[in-house]
Structures are given as C-alpha cells and as structure tokens.
Amino acid sequence: xxxxxxxxxxxxxxxxxxxxxxxxxxxxxxxxxxxxxxxxxxxxxxxxxxxxxxxxxxxxxxxxxxxxxxxxxxxxxxxxxxxxxxxxxxxxxxxxxxxxxxxxxxxxxxxxxxxxxxxxxx
Amino acid sequence: xxxxxxxxxxxxxxxxxxxxxxxxxxxxxxxxxxxxxxxxxxxxxxxxxxxxxxxxxxxxxxxxxxxxxxxxxxxxxxxxxxxxxxxxxxxxxxxxxxxxxxxxxxxxxxxxxxxxxxxxxxxxxxxxxxxxxxxxxxxxxxxxxxxxxxx
Amino acid sequence: xxxxxxxxxxxxxxxxxxxxxxxxxxxxxxxxxxxxxxxxxxxxxxxxxxxxxxxxxxxxxxxxxxxxxxxxxxxxxxxxxxxxxxxxxxxxxxxxxxxxxxxxxxxxxxxxxxxxxxxxxxxxxxxxxxxxxxxxxxxxxxxxxxxxxxxxxxxxxxxxxxxxxxxxxxxxxxxxxxxxxxx
Amino acid sequence: xxxxxxxxxxxxxxxxxxxxxxxxxxxxxxxxxxxxxxxxxxxxxxxxxxxxxxxxxxxxxxxxxxxxxxxxxxxxxxxxxxxxxxxxxxxxxxxxxxxxxxxxxxxxxxxxxxxxxxxxxxxxxxxxxxxxxxxxxxxxxxxxxxxxxxxxxxxxxxxxxxxxxxxxxxxxxxxxxxxxxxxxxxxxxxxxxxxxxxxxxxxxxxxxxxxxxxxxxxxxxxxxxxxxxxxxxxxxxxxxxxxxxxxxxxxxxxxxxxxxxxxxxxxxxxxxxxxxxxxxxxxxxxxxxxxxxxxxxxxxxxxxxxxxxxxxxxxxxxxxxxxxxxxxxxxxxxxxxxxxxxxxxxxxxxxxxxxxxxxxxxxxxxxxxxxxxxxxxxxxxxxxxxxxxxxxxxxxxxxxxxxxxxxxxxxxxxxxxxxxxxxxxxxxxxxxxxxxxxxxxxxxxxxxxxxxxxxxxxxxxxxxxxxxxxxxxxxxxxxxxxxxxxxxxxxxxxxxxxxxxxxxxxx
Numbered sequence: 001x002x003x004x005x006x007x008x009x010x011x012x013x014x015x016x017x018x019x020x021x022x023x024x025x026x027x028x029x030x031x032x033x034x035x036x037x038x039x040x041x042x043x044x045x046x047x048x049x050x051x052x053x054x055x056x057x058x059x060x061x062x063x064x065x066x067x068x069x070x071x072x073x074x075x076x077x078x079x080x081x082x083x084x085x086x087x088x089x090x091x092x093x094x095x096x097x098x099x100x101x102x103x104x105x106x107x108x109x110x111x112x113x114x115x116x117x118x119x120x121x122x
Numbered sequence: 123x124x125x126x127x128x129x130x131x132x133x134x135x136x137x138x139x140x141x142x143x144x145x146x147x148x149x150x151x152x153x154x155x156x157x158x159x160x161x162x163x164x165x166x167x168x169x170x171x172x173x174x175x176x177x178x179x180x181x182x183x184x185x186x187x188x189x190x191x192x193x194x195x196x197x198x199x200x201x202x203x204x205x206x207x208x209x210x211x212x213x214x215x216x217x218x219x220x221x222x223x224x225x226x227x228x229x230x231x232x233x234x235x236x237x238x239x240x241x242x243x244x245x246x247x248x249x250x251x252x253x254x255x256x257x258x259x260x261x262x263x264x265x266x267x268x269x270x271x272x273x
Numbered sequence: 274x275x276x277x278x279x280x281x282x283x284x285x286x287x288x289x290x291x292x293x294x295x296x297x298x299x300x301x302x303x304x305x306x307x308x309x310x311x312x313x314x315x316x317x318x319x320x321x322x323x324x325x326x327x328x329x330x331x332x333x334x335x336x337x338x339x340x341x342x343x344x345x346x347x348x349x350x351x352x353x354x355x356x357x358x359x360x361x362x363x364x365x366x367x368x369x370x371x372x373x374x375x376x377x378x379x380x381x382x383x384x385x386x387x388x389x390x391x392x393x394x395x396x397x398x399x400x401x402x403x404x405x406x407x408x409x410x411x412x413x414x415x416x417x418x419x420x421x422x423x424x425x426x427x428x429x430x431x432x433x434x435x436x437x438x439x440x441x442x443x444x445x446x447x448x449x450x451x452x453x454x455x456x
Numbered sequence: 457x458x459x460x461x462x463x464x465x466x467x468x469x470x471x472x473x474x475x476x477x478x479x480x481x482x483x484x485x486x487x488x489x490x491x492x493x494x495x496x497x498x499x500x501x502x503x504x505x506x507x508x509x510x511x512x513x514x515x516x517x518x519x520x521x522x523x524x525x526x527x528x529x530x531x532x533x534x535x536x537x538x539x540x541x542x543x544x545x546x547x548x549x550x551x552x553x554x555x556x557x558x559x560x561x562x563x564x565x566x567x568x569x570x571x572x573x574x575x576x577x578x579x580x581x582x583x584x585x586x587x588x589x590x591x592x593x594x595x596x597x598x599x600x601x602x603x604x605x606x607x608x609x610x611x612x613x614x615x616x617x618x619x620x621x622x623x624x625x626x627x628x629x630x631x632x633x634x635x636x637x638x639x640x641x642x643x644x645x646x647x648x649x650x651x652x653x654x655x656x657x658x659x660x661x662x663x664x665x666x667x668x669x670x671x672x673x674x675x676x677x678x679x680x681x682x683x684x685x686x687x688x689x690x691x692x693x694x695x696x697x698x699x700x701x702x703x704x705x706x707x708x709x710x711x712x713x714x715x716x717x718x719x720x721x722x723x724x725x726x727x728x729x730x731x732x733x734x735x736x737x738x739x740x741x742x743x744x745x746x747x748x749x750x751x752x753x754x755x756x757x758x759x760x761x762x763x764x765x766x767x768x769x770x771x772x773x774x775x776x777x778x779x780x781x782x783x784x785x786x787x788x789x790x791x792x793x794x795x796x797x798x799x800x801x802x803x804x805x806x807x808x809x810x811x812x813x814x815x816x817x818x819x820x821x822x823x824x825x826x827x828x829x830x831x832x833x834x835x836x837x838x839x840x841x842x843x844x845x846x847x848x849x850x851x852x853x854x855x856x857x858x859x860x861x862x863x864x865x866x867x868x869x870x871x872x873x874x875x876x877x878x879x880x881x882x883x884x885x886x887x888x889x890x891x892x893x894x895x896x897x898x899x900x901x902x903x904x905x906x907x908x909x910x911x912x913x914x915x916x917x918x919x920x921x922x923x924x925x926x927x928x929x930x931x932x933x934x935x936x937x938x939x940x941x942x943x944x945x946x947x948x949x950x951x952x953x954x955x956x957x958x959x960x961x962x963x
Contacts, residue, residue: 047386093435153409156321217462237408391637427586438597447603
C-alpha cells in the first residue's frame with residue numbers, strides 16, 4: 001500500500017509535467033517524480049523495527065573483527081540508500097540546469113508560458 | 123544589491139563560522155557518522171550563500187572570485203578522478219582500488235584516520251560540490267541583474 | 274507504521290497543492306513542504322544520511338527555484354492546455370496508475386526488505402563485512418565511496434556537467450563574428 | 457596490447473575536468489588536447505575489437521561491486537561512437553569558432569563521449585543509468601549552446617522529455633531491484649531465469665517502463681516529439697553526434713541489451729518492437745518530405761532510419777521467441793546492427809555537410825539556397841555520397857544493410873514488411889533528391905555569389921566519413937571483417953540470456 005501511494009505521487013508528477021503549460025510548473029512536476037522514485041527506492045530497503053546502517057562501537061568486536069548479530073539482522077538495506085544519494089545529486093544538478101534554461105528563455109521571450117513560446121513548428 | 127541591515131550582517135558573520143565548521147565536520151566524519159562529502163559540500167555552499175544574501179554580491183565576489191570558484195570546482199572533480207586513477211597506478215592496475223586501506227594505511231576502525239581513501243574522497247567531493255553549487259546560485263542571481271539593465 | 278501513511282498523505286497533499294495552485298511562489302513553497310516531508314520520511318525509514326542530504330538539498334533547491342520565480346513579471350498563471358489533450362493525458366495516466374497498483378500488490382510487502390530474502394544479494398555482505406573490508410563504520414559511506422565508488426564518480430561528473438552546462442547557457446554573448454580563418 | 461577498460465571513461469573525464477581551466481588564451485592548446493583524446497579513444501576502440509573482457513572495478517567481485525563488460529555489441533558501439541566523435545571533433549575545430557566559450561564546449565563534448573562510452577561498457581543497471589544521465593545532461597546543454605530563441609526552446613523541450621524518460625528508467629530500476637534484489641545485469645538475468653518461465657507482474661511492468669523510457673531516448677514514433685526540434689537546433693557537429701550516435705547508444709543499445717540479454721525475448725515484445733519500428737519508418741519519412749529546413753529534414757530522417765534498426769531487432773526477437781530458425785533471426789539482427797553503424801556514419805556526414813553549407817551561406821532554408829555545386833565542390837561531393845547511402849543506392853553502405861533487412865523479412869515470411877522497407881527507402885531517395893536539387897543545383901541566388909568552400913579540418917572530417925561510406929560495404933562482403941566486427945555483436949544478442957552465464961562463469 002505505501003508503494004501504491006508512492007506511485008500515485010509519481011503519476012501526479014507525470015501529470016504535472018505533461019499537462020501544465022508553465023515552465024516552472026513543468027520543472028516542479030519533474031521534481032515531484034524524482035522525489036517519488038527516491039522515496040520508493042528507500043522504502044524497498046526498509047524493514048520493520050530496522051536500525052540505520054551505521055555501526056556503533058558497541059556493535060563491533062575489534063578482536064574477532066565481527067559485527068554483532070543484532071546489527072546484521074536488523075539493519076535496513078544500505079544499497080538503495082546509496083543509490084538514492086546518487087539520484088538526489090543527479091536531480092539537483094538537472095534542476096540547476098533546467099532552471100538556467102528557463103531563466104534564459106524567460107529573458108528571450110518574456111514569459112514562462114510554453115504556449116507562447118512556439119517558434120518551432122511541429 | 124547592497125546587503126541587509128547591520129543586525130543581519132553581524133549575526134550572519136557569526137553564524138557563518140558555525141555553518142562552515144559544521145560543514146567541515148560533516149565532511150570529515152562522513153565515514154563514521156551520517157553525512158558525507160555531498161551533504162557537507164552543500165552546507166559549505168549555503169554558508170557562502172548566507173554571506174551573499176546579507177552583504178551583497180560584490181562582497182562575496184571579493185572574497186571568492188568567480189574564476190577561482192570555477193577552478194575549485196574543476197579541482198575537486200579532478201581530485202576525485204585522481205583518487206580513482208591512483209588505484210590504477212599504485213594498486214595492481216585496479217581502477218578505484220581503495221589503495222590506502224588495503225596497502226598503506228589501514229587505520230583503526232572508528233578512528234578519524236581510517237577507511238583509506240574514503241575520507242579523501244569525501245573531502246574532494248565536498249570541495250567540488252560546495253564550489254559548484256555556490257557557482258550556479260551566484261550565476262543565476264547575477265544573470266537577472268544584467269538582463270534588467272538590458273531591457 | 275501509521276507514521277508512514279501520515280507522512281505520505283502529507284506529501285501527496287503538498288504535491289497536489291503545488292501542482293494545482295495558480296501562484297508560482299506558493300507552488301515553490303509547497304515543494305519545500307514536500308521536500309521536508311520526504312526528509313522526515315527518510316528519517317523514519319532509518320536513512321539518516323539521506324535525510325541530511327535531502328534537507329540541505331531542499332534548502333538549496335528552494336533558493337534556486339525562488340530565485341527564478343520571484344519578481345518575474347508573471348507569477349500568476351491561468352488555464353491549462355487544450356481541454357481535449359488534458360483529458361486524454363489524464364485517462365492514460367490513470368490507466369497506468371491502475372496497472373501499477375495491481376503490480377504493487379504482487380510485490381513483497383512493505384517492511385520486509387527484499388534483500389533479506391535473496392540468498393546471495395550484495396547488501397547482506399555489505400552489512401556483514403563492510404566495516405572489515407573498507408574500514409568505514411557508516412555502511413552507506415562504504416558503499417558509495419568504495420564498493421560503488423564508480424557510481425559516485427559518475428554522480429560527481431553529472432554535477433560537473435550541469436554546472437558547466439549552466440554557465441554555458443547563462444553566458445552573456447553566445448555568438449561572435451567569425452574572423453578570417455586561421456586554419 | 458590490452459587496454460584497461462576504465463580508460464575509455466577515465467581519459468575523457470579527466471581531460472574534461474581539466475579543459476575549463478584553460479581560459480581564453482589556451483584555446484588552441486585545449487582544442488588540440490580534445491582532439492588528441494578523441495583520436496586516442498578511437499585507437500583504443502579499434503584495439504579492443506574482437507575482445508571479450510569483464511573488468512571488476514575496485515577488485516570487488518560482482519554483485520558487490522560494479523563490472524565493465526566488453527563484448528561484441530559493446531565494441532561495435534564503441535567503434536561507432538568514437539569514429540563519429542573523432543570526425544565531429546575535427547569538424548568543430550573551425551566550426552565552433554563562431555561561438556564563444558569554446559573550452560566549455562570541448563569539455564561538454566568530451567563528457568558526452570565519456571557518458572556514451574560508460575553506457576555501452578557498463579554491466580550494472582544503475583551505473584548505466586548514471587552514465588546515461590551524464591550523456592543526456594551534456595547533450596541538453598549542448599543543444600542550447602547557441603542561446604538563441606529556437607535553441608533554448610528546443611533544449612527545454614528536449615530536457616523535459618529526457619528527464620521524464622530518466623525518471624521512468626529509474627523507477628523501472630527500482631522495480632527490478634524490488635523484485636530481484638540485485639542491480640547487476642547478469643544477476644538480474646539469472647534471477648529471472650531461475651524464477652520460472654513467465655515474468656512476474658512487477659518485472660513485466662518494469663520492462664514496459666524501460667521500453668517507454670529508452671523509447672523516449674531513442675525517439676521512436678509515439679515518443680519522437682523532441683527530436684525534430686532538438687537535433688537541428690544544436691551546432692552542426694553536435695547534431696552529428698546526437699543523430700549519429702547518442703540516440704543509438706542511449707536508446708537502441710540499452711533497449712537491445714535490456715530486452716535480449718536481461719529480460720529475454722518474448723512474442724509480445726517482438727511485436728511491440730516491430731510495430732514501433734514500422735511506425736517510426738513510415739511516419740518519420742513522410743513528415744520529412746514536407747520539410748524545407750535542411751537540418752530539420754535530416755532530423756526526421758533519423759527517426760525513420762532508427763525504425764529500420766528497431767525493425768531488424770524486432771524481427772529477430774520474434775523469430776527467437778517463436779523458436780524459429782536461428783540463422784533467420786541472425787540475419788535480421790545483422791541487418792539492424794549493420795544499419796545502426798551505417799546510419800551513424802552517413803547521418804553524421806549529412807549533418808556535417810549541412811553545417812558546412814550553413815557556415816558558408818548563413819542559412820539552411822532550402823528555398824533560399826541553390827546552385828552551390830560549383831561554389832562548394834567538396835561539400836557537394838560528400839553530400840551526394842551520404843545521400844546515396846541513406847537512400848540505399850547500390851555501391852554505398854546503406855544499400856547493403858537495407859538489402860539484408862529486406863532479405864531477412866522475406867525469409868521470415870513478413871512480405872508486407874519487406875514492401876514497406878523498400879517503399880520507405882524510395883521516399884527517402886525522393887527527399888534527398890530534393891536536397892540535391894534545391895541546395896546544389898538550380899540557380900545561384902544573387903546574395904550567395906561570394907560563397908567560399910570551407911577548408912582545413914572541416915574538409916578532412918567530411919572526406920573521412922565519406923570514404924567510410926564507400927568502404928563500409930566491405931563489412932559484410934569481405935569475409936574476415938564480418939566475422940570480427942558484426943558477427944560478435946549479433947551473436948551477443950542471439951545468445952540472449954546466456955549473457956549472464958558468460959559473465960558469472962568467468963569468475
């Protein structure tokens with residue numbers, strides 16, 4: 001069920017990006033899609049009663065070089081978290097690039113309305 | 123933009139120090155506690171952003187010229203790539219080998235100097251991210267002023 | 274568990290307001306609310322690294338968005354695209370959504386973590402041997418900077434590309450007159 | 457001589473990080489350096505032909521770490537990417553003098569090349585996504601490089617659709633991870649084989665999302681809206697890169713890899729591919745005929761020609777899924793792959809000639825041009841070669857690949873498809889006769905009397921590609937070449953899910 005809500009968020013973003021005609025709104029739609037994907041990825045790695053994948057001194061045995069079983073059995077999945085870190089950076093970068101294109105276009109056309117920005121046919 | 127009132131200026135020059143320290147802490151302890159190069163870099167960028175908002179663009183421009191900023195950006199990226207390539211050179215032709223941890227400086231778990239290249243990578247990424255994000259915000263905010271003069 | 278539902282519904286409401294409001298500034302602020310909701314959600318999902326990153330990125334992203342929207346001439350917008358196209362898009366999106374909901378029913382339940390069920394997955398090894406193999410107590414750190422450091426190189430490059438791209442797009446003069454050829 | 461695979465990515469990345477530091481004075485040095493990089497990448501790509509190699513980054517065995525995979529398909533794509541990149545980079549030496557910020561241009565160009573090399577070499581699905589983003593983001597910025605009205609608009613449109621495609625691909629990756637618990641393509645493929653014969657619902661949905669996402673990147677017909685705007689708006693060498701290799705590396709290659717090697721072919725997927733291919737062929741070519749903008753016409757032809765490639769792959773997938781004769785499937789896929797390489801060469805050559813015409817005359821509207829045959833003899837000759845290739849006139853490379861496709865569809869019993877292929881080819885011929893007629897023949901307008909031919913490296917780049925157009929027929933005709941370049945690529949796709957055995961088995 002939380003997955004479906006996440007997918008709803010994704011679809012809301014898609015709707016916004018496809019239907020809206022204001023450039024900033026389109027950018028917002030794409031941001032919402034990216035949030036949805038990030039949430040979905042982290043949710044995949046969650047387990048009930050889990051703990052964060054950061055090892056405490058108390059949970060590590062330096063002599064045996066072993067991690068306590070309590071950590072191994074309860075830690076949430078670190079891999080999706082690593083992926084989401086990467087993906088957040090990517091979305092921030094593309095946000096910056098997209099906003100610079102918007103700002104430059106605004107300067108040229110004097111509007112954010114894509115129906116009025118129609119030099120190209122087809 | 124001239125900057126804001128004296129109260130804002132005084133407070134933000136104090137707060138700036140704290141933010142920078144916090145950013146450096148986040149970067150340096152990225153391998154032990156939550157955080158890391160990326161989050162720390164963004165925090166560093168936002169400290170300069172605060173100064174920019176409080177004191178105006180010219181002030182920051184003097185402190186950290188744009189050319190230097192973009193050089194720092196390239197340098198951070200280059201450092202990180204160099205860490206990768208050093209593995210190719212130093213450690214048995216393996217790209218991205220954690221050569222420090224495996225061969226030279228294993229360190230002790232939970233110490234600040236441990237985990238080989240991971241703290242180094244964090245520093246490189248922090249430098250890169252801080253410089254580049256500040257650069258893009260600076261560009262976006264100065265761009266508008268130029269156009270308003272032109273129009 | 275109910276906290277996730279509360280947060281998700283909060284996020285979805287924020288998204289709907291951000292999408293439907295006519296005022297661009299309030300849309301941007303709603304995106305801020307969405308981002309902070311997501312950050313809290315990450316915290317409850319036991320992902321403190323991402324929560325920190327999300328919150329600082331959110332602040333920066335908001336500043337970027339507000340910079341671009343405020344004091345432009347047009348902060349209010351009106352109307353959507355033509356009615357017919359809108360209806361078709363909504364129908365298509367709704368159909369995909371229904372299909373998606375069906376699909377999610379077949380997936381492993383929320384909170385059971387797929388990696389715990391796969392026998393030779395990578396994540397188990399990361400948790401068990403990450404500290405020993407890389408020396409970093411923060412397993413996420415050890416994944417992004419050692420096991421999958423190549424991804425992080427890509428990520429850094431993405432950021433670099435975007436910044437170079439933004440400087441290129443925002444430069445003052447793009448074309449110049451061609452001097453006599455020197456080649 | 458064996459080349460460590462990461463060099464394909466590391467070399468252009470490091471040089472791209474260094475280049476923006478050069479500044480205005482070091483422009484000549486920066487240009488030379490960038491050219492050196494593309495040429496050395498081409499040398500690496502030639503040296504890696506015929507090799508099969510799995511490289512594990514950071515000594516971590518998969519699935520812990522990320523692996524790079526070099527097989528027949530990758531080395532074919534590497535060859536195409538780096539040939540076109542070398543030519544486009546040579547062309548930019550002079551062409552990009554009309555723009556400012558050349559060092560940044562060179563840096564973005566190298567980042568795009570690095571991204572594409574990363575995509576074709578990657579063995580990890582998330583890593584593929586990251587490099588796909590590098591290449592796409594660099595291309596969004598390069599499309600808007602001129603900062604004129606049309607360019608910014610096209611760039612925004614391209615960026616929005618591209619970002620939606622990326623979000624789809626990332627969601628599909630998340631779904632795959634949620635169902636199989638791994639990100640390595642070989643392990644995903646193994647998990648799919650182990651489960652049971654049918655894909656479960658989650659993976660089917662993921663496959664559909666992958667097809668939508670990569671279809672958007674490849675500009676197949678229902679998703680083609682951005683291409684005719686984005687490709688003409690970019691500077692000519694970038695148009696050549698985008699049309700020549702970017703849509704193939706990000707779209708077709710990834711699609712083929714995911715469908716054939718990771719998920720496995722099925723009848724439905726085969727039919728979907730055939731439908732997309734035929735739609736792209738027909739719609740693209742008929743939209744192209746009516747265009748009066750030189751580069752826009754070429755861009756529509758890109759859609760149409762990509763249809764050929766997808767059609768070949770689709771017929772192959774259908775035959776494989778029906779357990780038909782493997783030789784027939786091999787024939788169809790060979791046609792598709794060969795057309796992919798051919799299209800990379802002749803379409804980039806056409807865009808370079810259009811850039812040459814635009815640079816000499818200042819316009820690319822067909823109605824304002826004319827009679828340039830004597831003024832621009834080299835451009836005219838190379839353009840004629842490329843037009844003949846794309847239209848499938850016999851001695852040139854386009855003819856051979858189209859003929860293989862026709863033979864393959866007849867063998868497989870799709871007579872209708874064979875007819876469509878031939879008809880589309882004829883319409884293509886007509887629209888390229890139009891280009892010859894309006895640009896190079898007819899009356900020379902008064903304002904174009906002073907037109908001069910471009911000299912130097914621009915010519916070198918165009919002649920280099922034109923020679924390739926003439927010689928590439930030998931890739932299927934000369935026995936040794938066929939076995940070493942095209943056959944391994946086809947074999948990778950035919951073998952399908954054995955991909956995972958090959959990679960996991962080498963450990």
